[in-house]
Amino acid sequence: MSPSLRRIWAMLIKEFHQLRRDRLTFGMIVGIPLVQLFLFGFAINNDPRHLRAALEVNDHSAFTRSIEGSLRASSYFDLQPAGTRPGAGEEMLRRGEVQFLIVIPPDFSRDLVRGEHPQLLVVADATDPAATGGATAAVQQAVMSGLGHDLIGSLAPLAPRPPPVDVVVQRRYNPEGITSHNIVPGLLAIVLSMTMVMLTSVSVARERERGTMENLLAMPLHPLEVMLGKILPYVFIGATQTTIIVAAAQLIFQVPFFGPVWLLALATLVFITVSLLLGFTLSTFAQTQLQAMQMSFFYILPSILLSGFMFPFRGMPGWAQTIGECIPVTHFLRVVRGVMLKGWGVGEALLPLGILAAMGLVFAFVAVRRYGDTLE
Amino acid sequence: MSAAPAIAVTGLTKSFGGRVVVDHVSLEVGQGRVCGFLGPNGSGKTTTLRMICGLLIPDSGSGTVLGLDLATSRGEIKRRIGYMTQRFGLFEDLTIRENLAFVADAYSLDNKHARVDAALDRLGLATRADQLAGKLSGGWKQRLALAACVLHEPQILLLDEPTAGVDPLARREFWDQIHVLAAEGVTVLVSTHYMDEAERCHDIAYIAYGVLLARGTAAEIVRDSGLAALTGEGPGADRLAPLLQQRPGVTMAAAFGPTLHIAGPDLAALRAAVKDVDPAIDWREAEPTLEDVFIHLMRSATDNSVGIAS
Ligand SMILES: Nc1ncnc2c1ncn2[C@@H]1O[C@H](COP(=O)(O)OP(=O)(O)OP(=O)(O)O)[C@@H](O)[C@H]1O
Numbered sequence: 240m241s242p243s244l245r246r247i248w249a250m251l252i253k254e255f256h257q258l259r260r261d262r263l264t265f266g267m268i269v270g271i272p273l274v275q276l277f278l279f280g281f282a283i284n285n286d287p288r289h290l291r292a293a294l295e296v297n298d299h300s301a302f303t304r305s306i307e308g309s310l311r312a313s314s315y316f317d318l319q320p321a322g323t324r325p326g327a328g329e330e331m332l333r334r335g336e337v338q339f340l341i342v343i344p345p346d347f348s349r350d351l352v353r354g355e356h357p358q359l360l361v362v363a364d365a366t367d368p369a370a371t372g373g374a375t376a377a378v379q380q381a382v383m384s385g386l387g388h389d390l391i392g393s394l395a396p397l398a399p400r401p402p403p404v405d406v407v408v409q410r411r412y413n414p415e416g417i418t419s420h421n422i423v424p425g426l427l428a429i430v431l432s433m434t435m436v437m438l439t440s441v442s443v444a445r446e447r448e449r450g451t452m453e454n455l456l457a458m459p460l461h462p463l464e465v466m467l468g469k470i471l472p473y474v475f476i477g478a479t480q481t482t483i484i485v486a487a488a489q490l491i492f493q494v495p496f497f498g499p500v501w502l503l504a505l506a507t508l509v510f511i512t513v514s515l516l517l518g519f520t521l522s523t524f525a526q527t528q529l530q531a532m533q534m535s536f537f538y539i540l541p542s543i544l545l546s547g548f549m550f551p552f553r554g555m556p557g558w559a560q561t562i563g564e565c566i567p568v569t570h571f572l573r574v575v576r577g578v579m580l581k582g583w584g585v586g587e588a589l590l591p592l593g594i595l596a597a598m599g600l601v602f603a604f605v606a607v608r609r610y611g612d613t614l615e
Numbered sequence: 616m617s618a619a620p621a622i623a624v625t626g627l628t629k630s631f632g633g634r635v636v637v638d639h640v641s642l643e644v645g646q647g648r649v650c651g652f653l654g655p656n657g658s659g660k661t662t663t664l665r666m667i668c669g670l671l672i673p674d675s676g677s678g679t680v681l682g683l684d685l686a687t688s689r690g691e692i693k694r695r696i697g698y699m700t701q702r703f704g705l706f707e708d709l710t711i712r713e714n715l716a717f718v719a720d721a722y723s724l725d726n727k728h729a730r731v732d733a734a735l736d737r738l739g740l741a742t743r744a745d746q747l748a749g750k751l752s753g754g755w756k757q758r759l760a761l762a763a764c765v766l767h768e769p770q771i772l773l774l775d776e777p778t779a780g781v782d783p784l785a786r787r788e789f790w791d792q793i794h795v796l797a798a799e800g801v802t803v804l805v806s807t808h809y810m811d812e813a814e815r816c817h818d819i820a821y822i823a824y825g826v827l828l829a830r831g832t833a834a835e836i837v838r839d840s841g842l843a844a845l846t847g848e849g850p851g852a853d854r855l856a857p858l859l860q861q862r863p864g865v866t867m868a869a870a871f872g873p874t875l876h877i878a879g880p881d882l883a884a885l886r887a888a889v890k891d892v893d894p895a896i897d898w899r900e901a902e903p904t905l906e907d908v909f910i911h912l913m914r915s916a917t918d919n920s921v922g923i924a925s
């Protein structure tokens with residue numbers, strides 16, 4: 240029995256009607272991309288600023304005032320006095336009122352003038368390492384530039400000297416280091432895989448739970464026809480979500496788009512199909528919708544954490560990178576970021592797209608084999 | 616019309632998790648016949664029907680359906696039979712019309728709209744065609760399910776308890792329709808728990824614990840059972856069932872209104888059992904019913920299986 244368009248159409252229309260009547264799911268399809276886009280697009284920031292810091296000043300002089308001034312000017316810190324009671328600053332740090340405690344010790348200015356290299360203590364709440372990294376570097380910077388103006392005349396030898404080598408850093412593709420330029424294209428991958436995998440993963444289990452599976456199997460429908468009929472409606476949904484996200488990326492987050500639009504469209508289509516096939520495959524393993532949901536969560540968490548969406552891919556240990564390479568999101572992320580931010584053409588996108596297509600073929604094969612045409 | 620049976624299976628066996636659920640069932644149903652498939656809950660009726668329509672692969676056994684081999688032609692068989700599942704199998708979140716249209720597309724039927732409209736008219740659901748199938752009452756759901764499974768004009772109908780929970784009038788109409796289809800040459804294998812429905816079948820197959828125990832027309836099955844029965848009439852006769860049930864030689868005792876019906880394998884033993892009960896009750900010999908036979912068969916099958924197990 241060769242696949243017939245008529246029977247695929249039968250499944251497609253049925254799925255479409257069911258989806259249309261499932262208001263909540265329908266709402267989620269439009270709601271999820273928008274909510275996640277605004278939530279994460281605006282919320283996630285890898286270069287946090289305006290962190291609360293307590294400043295304990297045990298020595299008042301022109302120098303310490305300069306340091307304080309430049310710390311304030313750096314925009315990394317919202318300074319507040321720690322008071323003079325011993326241990327007050329520590330207390331604030333422990334309670335979480337501040338994330339940094341900056342201590343200027345007694346006799347700081349005297350030691351500075353004498354050339355005795357006084358210490359300036361920065362205590363950071365490093366429970367979240369990412370939150371402190373950028374800021375600690377900023378302290379260094381602020382102290383240097385603050386003192387630079389004061390160490391003149393006879394004090395000039397104490398002033399920070401330019402380093403022997405001038406290191407030039409060019410931040411390519413996202414020169415200002417704007418987090419949303421990285422996050423928003425990534426969200427396209429995450430939102431698509433979430434909705435596509437979840438919606439299809441429950442689809443076969445739902446037929447089983449509702450008792451319609453037996454009837455479907457009793458009809459002369461080929462597994463391939465059932466699968467195509469079940470995933471095609473979601474291709475349109477995925478296309479809608481993509482349009483919403485790409486439009487918002489341009490209009491609201493001003494994410495640059497250097498590569499060809501058609502390439503992104505093609506890549507998205509491939510990725511949507513792969514995600515749907517994966518969801519359908521999961522679906523054939525699940526007896527109930529709850530099991531299907533659990534399985535899709537099991538997939539979605541690593542695709543957020545190990546794909547390079549949240550954390551730098553190359554920063555992970557080798558075994559985690561290997562797992563990451565097996566996740567479709569990883570490859571799609573590379574294409575989306577590549578096309579939008581780096582102006583990738585077909586040449587660069589070919590490898591990740593090829594890997595995605597291969598994954599899709601494997602999923603389709605497994606799904607059709609698993610679906611079968613009997614109740615067993 | 617060929618004389619070959621529409622359904623002919625031999626030695627169908629199926630087990631789940633090591634438990635034999637259908638045990639060497641052989642069954643032939645002639646073309647145009649309505650065969651009733653009876654048996655207690657869990658006896659393997661649904662499993663047998665599923666094997667016949669290709670939804671389950673038998674562990675052993677073979678057969679032909681419409682002359683097609685069960686092992687090799689499942690796809691073709693699916694196209695030519697109609698199977699009505701025990702549980703409502705249509706989509707509750709689709710309208711009646713959408714459901715029928717889906718079936719028409721799934722079977723690649725021509726004249727889709729005409730067929731769907733005709734089915735709706737026959738059902739008397741033309742005015743409610745745009746109502747969700749899930750909103751229908753139980754009886755109407757069953758009627759819709761039947762309409763859906765005859766839409767492609769199958770040559771064989773496998774109906775799994777099609778009238779469970781349907782009111783008497785609707786059941787009668789349902790059976791009238793089954794006989795109309797049979798008269799047109801459709802072969803029907805229908806499982807049921809209702810005795811009156813069993814009696815409307817051309818012949819009956821009775822299965823218990825996965826074993827086919829009786830086969831034939833209702834009259835043949837009653838005759839072959841060798842059972843005898845008595846009807847007792849008189850004041851308080853109907854209250855005696857629990858007492859007589861205990862006595863040797865009585866397989867079953869049941870009250871029917873004011874009278875009591877008892878049955879057992881031996882007439883003399885039955886008479887002995889009722890002799891000293893109450894002189895006011897008048898006992899007369901009666902025809903054993905199909906129900907008597909089935910309960911008798913079921914009891915002896917339990918005894919057998921217990922005997923084998925111990
Ligand atoms: N897929 C399955 N896996 C395991 N056991 C099963 C399966 N299907 C049926 N059974 C078992 O096989 C036995 C026969 O079931 P079946 O549904 O065929 O009985 P039935 O005669 O249709 O009963 P009923 O009159 O209650 O519908 C039951 O004990 C049931 O629990």
Ligand SMILES: [Mg+2]
Pocket residue numbers: 660661662701775
């Ligand atoms: Mg059953």
